[in-house]
Amino acid sequence: MSTSPIVKISGLNKWYGDFHVLRDIDLEVEKGERIVICGPSGSGKSTLIRCINALEEFQEGEIVVDGIELGPNLKHIDAVRREVGMVFQSFNLFPHLTVLDNCTLAPIWVRNIPKKDAEATAMKFLERVKIPHQANKFPGQMSGGQQQRVAIARALTMNPKVMLFDEPTSALDPEMVKEVLDTMVDLAKEGMTMLVVTHEMGFAKEVANRVVFMDAGQIIESNTPQEFFAHPQHARSQLFLSQILR
Amino acid sequence: MTDITASSFVRQDLVAERPAPVRTTGFIGLVRTRLLNSPTNILLTILGALLLWYTVIPALKFLLVDAVWTGTDRTACLPEKAGFVVGACWPYIQAKLPQLIYGFYPEAERWRVNLTFILAAVLLLPLLIPRLPAKGLNSGLFFFAFPVIAFFLLHGGGINGFGLSWTAGLLQLFDDSVIGAGQGLVGLSKSSAIGPLLWVIGNFIVLVGTAIQWLIFPLTWLRGQLQAGGQSIWIDFAITTIVISLILFYLGGGMRTGWRALASSIATFIGIAIVIKLMGLDHGGLPIVTTNLWGGLLVTLVVSVTGIVTSMPIGIALALGRRSTIPLIRIFSIAFIEFWRGVPLITVLFFATYMLPLFLPGNFSVDGLMRALIGIALFTGAYQAENVRGGLAAIPRGQGEAASALGLSWWKTTSLIVLPQALRHVIPNLVNSFISLFKDTSLVSIVALFDLLGSLRASFSDPVWSTPSTAFTGFAFAGIIYFIFCFGMSRYSLFVEKRLNVHRRN
Ligand SMILES: Nc1ncnc2c1ncn2[C@@H]1O[C@H](COP(=O)(O)OP(=O)(O)OP(=O)(O)O)[C@@H](O)[C@H]1O
Ligand SMILES: [Mg+2]
Numbered sequence: 001m002s003t004s005p006i007v008k009i010s011g012l013n014k015w016y017g018d019f020h021v022l023r024d025i026d027l028e029v030e031k032g033e034r035i036v037i038c039g040p041s042g043s044g045k046s047t048l049i050r051c052i053n054a055l056e057e058f059q060e061g062e063i064v065v066d067g068i069e070l071g072p073n074l075k076h077i078d079a080v081r082r083e084v085g086m087v088f089q090s091f092n093l094f095p096h097l098t099v100l101d102n103c104t105l106a107p108i109w110v111r112n113i114p115k116k117d118a119e120a121t122a123m124k125f126l127e128r129v130k131i132p133h134q135a136n137k138f139p140g141q142m143s144g145g146q147q148q149r150v151a152i153a154r155a156l157t158m159n160p161k162v163m164l165f166d167e168p169t170s171a172l173d174p175e176m177v178k179e180v181l182d183t184m185v186d187l188a189k190e191g192m193t194m195l196v197v198t199h200e201m202g203f204a205k206e207v208a209n210r211v212v213f214m215d216a217g218q219i220i221e222s223n224t225p226q227e228f229f230a231h232p233q234h235a236r237s238q239l240f241l242s243q244i245l246r
Numbered sequence: 247m248t249d250i251t252a253s254s255f256v257r258q259d260l261v262a263e264r265p266a267p268v269r270t271t272g273f274i275g276l277v278r279t280r281l282l283n284s285p286t287n288i289l290l291t292i293l294g295a296l297l298l299w300y301t302v303i304p305a306l307k308f309l310l311v312d313a314v315w316t317g318t319d320r321t322a323c324l325p326e327k328a329g330f331v332v333g334a335c336w337p338y339i340q341a342k343l344p345q346l347i348y349g350f351y352p353e354a355e356r357w358r359v360n361l362t363f364i365l366a367a368v369l370l371l372p373l374l375i376p377r378l379p380a381k382g383l384n385s386g387l388f389f390f391a392f393p394v395i396a397f398f399l400l401h402g403g404g405i406n407g408f409g410l411s412w413t414a415g416l417l418q419l420f421d422d423s424v425i426g427a428g429q430g431l432v433g434l435s436k437s438s439a440i441g442p443l444l445w446v447i448g449n450f451i452v453l454v455g456t457a458i459q460w461l462i463f464p465l466t467w468l469r470g471q472l473q474a475g476g477q478s479i480w481i482d483f484a485i486t487t488i489v490i491s492l493i494l495f496y497l498g499g500g501m502r503t504g505w506r507a508l509a510s511s512i513a514t515f516i517g518i519a520i521v522i523k524l525m526g527l528d529h530g531g532l533p534i535v536t537t538n539l540w541g542g543l544l545v546t547l548v549v550s551v552t553g554i555v556t557s558m559p560i561g562i563a564l565a566l567g568r569r570s571t572i573p574l575i576r577i578f579s580i581a582f583i584e585f586w587r588g589v590p591l592i593t594v595l596f597f598a599t600y601m602l603p604l605f606l607p608g609n610f611s612v613d614g615l616m617r618a619l620i621g622i623a624l625f626t627g628a629y630q631a632e633n634v635r636g637g638l639a640a641i642p643r644g645q646g647e648a649a650s651a652l653g654l655s656w657w658k659t660t661s662l663i664v665l666p667q668a669l670r671h672v673i674p675n676l677v678n679s680f681i682s683l684f685k686d687t688s689l690v691s692i693v694a695l696f697d698l699l700g701s702l703r704a705s706f707s708d709p710v711w712s713t714p715s716t717a718f719t720g721f722a723f724a725g726i727i728y729f730i731f732c733f734g735m736s737r738y739s740l741f742v743e744k745r746l747n748v749h750r751r752n
Pocket of ligand 1: 016019021040041042043044045046047048
């Protein structure tokens with residue numbers, strides 16, 4: 001079984017009204033693989049990873065996460081979401097709850113874990129993202145980088161098999177980008193399967209097994225980071241890289 | 247000139263002592279910096295002082311200085327008798343106080359009203375103080391147990407059945423109306439163009455009704471047996487307790503984790519049993535005081551508290567319905583809200599009181615106060631729905647997405663993430679509606695319910711107390727009472743707002 005991919009996207013097509021956002025996407029992610037998705041703005045990167053945990057519906061194709069099948073009718077939506085954690089560009093912490101409550105909410109209400117145990121687990125993950133001392137603060141009282149690390153801890157408390165990151169550092173000041181990236185590198189070293197939409201090419205070079213380049217709703221190129229950055233094959237990838245690595 | 251920027255510095259001339267700057271704190275400071283610091287402000291200060299002089303002084307003079315404090319009838323408050331221009335006539339309020347509080351509630355039974363007030367205070371105050379524990383139990387008692395107890399206290403009467411009988415009765419009522427509808431259709435089929443179709447559908451419905459009758463037969467039979475026996479209520483009660491507790495035990499997780507649910511269920515039923523026994527509900531209860539005898543502050547509080555408490559769930563449900571993706575729910579919510587917002591409260595009350603009885607089937611009558619309560623609850627609910635919707639609109643989409651991504655269902659997302667934030671945003675608007683509802687309760691006096699203001703106006707016609715200042719005194723008194731309640735709500739809401747919004751202070 002270990003050879004079957006943990007995420008398998010086949011023939012995925014999605015339209016917003018008449019606008020064809022995702023076109024014939026095929027993507028397989030092995031367990032423990034780290035994939036960086038990049039591409040110009042509006043190319044459908046966010047839409048793609050949001051399809052994986054059913055935040056977006058799609059019209060054609062199939063997504064299988066850890067053997068659970070998610071078709072266009074989004075049947076096993078709850079089961080899939082339990083396996084997939086997500087970190088957003090804008091953090092989306094719950095502002096009316098303390099950091100600790102943010103991290104225990106889902107374990108308590110979705111997994112029915114007793115409050116004591118949930119808090120112990122949450123503290124463990126907060127320690128891992130290096131903010132155990134701020135557990136009783138409210139999100140509004142923290143810096144952007146700290147908030148994003150809490151968001152990562154919050155997603156981890158549900159023990160996901162796959163983590164999705166949608167531009168986790170784009171809303172952060174440069175000096176906070178590093179602390180969040182470091183957290184993600186740690187996570188990668190522990191063997192977490194990760195799909196990361198990011199423009200942090202340094203991160204891609206350091207941890208990614210594969211870089212997927214998207215444009216106009218399609219996967220244009222998919223390669224190892226070394227190959228992709230050194231010898232981009234497609235004209236659009238070359239243009240994109242020349243713009244981003246000025 | 248000393249040059250501090252130079253790397254070495256030696257002071258040449260010492261700084262001489264200077265007088266302190268003009269004080270900006272304390273009373274003197276306030277006068278100097280805020281009241282008299284510019285020609286415009288001096289003018290405004292004078293105007294303000296004049297305004298105070300011409301309003302506060304006469305008010306105090308009327309209420310306190312020129313007031314008459316003792317007396318037994320109107321003569322004490324007549325200027326000719328008192329020998330001065332009489333202000334407030336307080337003995338009149340004192341004499342009419344019972345009427346202003348209880349209306350025509352029989353004197354011998356007024357302890358029941360007092361007991362209800364005390365019970366309400368004892369349950370409400372701890373609920374309002376955040377530091378006190380057991381909010382869950384407390385709110386359960388206030389929002390669910392208290393209304394029932396208050397009903398039997400204020401209205402009186404007993405019960406002649408319990409869960410089992412009620413369920414049987416409800417099912418029977420439902421079944422009877424199904425069969426009735428079927429027979430109606432069959433009757434129609436004789437004179438209609440699509441007669442055969444109606445005949446078939448009608449008979450089918452009758453058949454279904456009869457089937458249901460057989461299904462519920464064990465229940466109705468049991469009810470018949472119980473009613474025939476003597477201690478029917480208690481047997482019924484025991485059966486209900488066992489059935490409900492077992493269901494909760496099963497839902498709570500059975501042998502593994504269901505024990506807590508079982509224990510709390512049994513405890514609740516023991517509580518109910520004690521109340522039934524204490525109030526003698528199993529044999530008639532307290533003497534019945536019909537609602538047309540209720541009046542004064544009692545009616546004002548019953549109407550406003552019921553309105554406030556029931557309008558919230560109605561408003562929240564409608565606001566969520568209005569944003570629903572299911573067209574039927576959305577259209578219903580919009581139509582409901584727009585209808586109730588489009589008609590004046592007076593119309594609603596008139597309709598509920600005088601027209602509704604004409605539409606309802608003959609043997610189905612709803613108490614007058616109850617009708618007004620329902621009207622006010624729905625009316626206020628529609629307003630609260632729009633307030634809540636404002637709060638819902640202020641919640642970024644990312645909040646719901648983050649909750650969904652964590653696996654929370656729609657219900658849990660709404661109740662744990664969206665609503666708590668939305669309601670905090672709109673506390674001022676909600677309380678605004680509460681306050682206006684509290685004052686609008688005086689409109690019930692146009693449908694022959696005597697609230698505080700209604701009782702007051704009724705008391706004006708008493709010749710024993712007719713003096714030139716009676717009406718002024720009465721309105722001043724009512725104004726003070728209304729002000730105390732509304733100001734209290736307003737201040738409390740500020741406190742709650744501050745407390746709940748700690749997270750927004752950075
Ligand atoms: N709700 C929507 N309705 C219609 N079109 C949409 C909607 N959401 C996104 N789109 C369009 O779909 C396309 C893909 O959007 P998406 O957010 O996936 O882009 P992206 O690759 O993540 O871009 P960025 O790097 O700017 O985040 C864009 O052209 C966008 O305008
Ligand atoms: Mg995006």
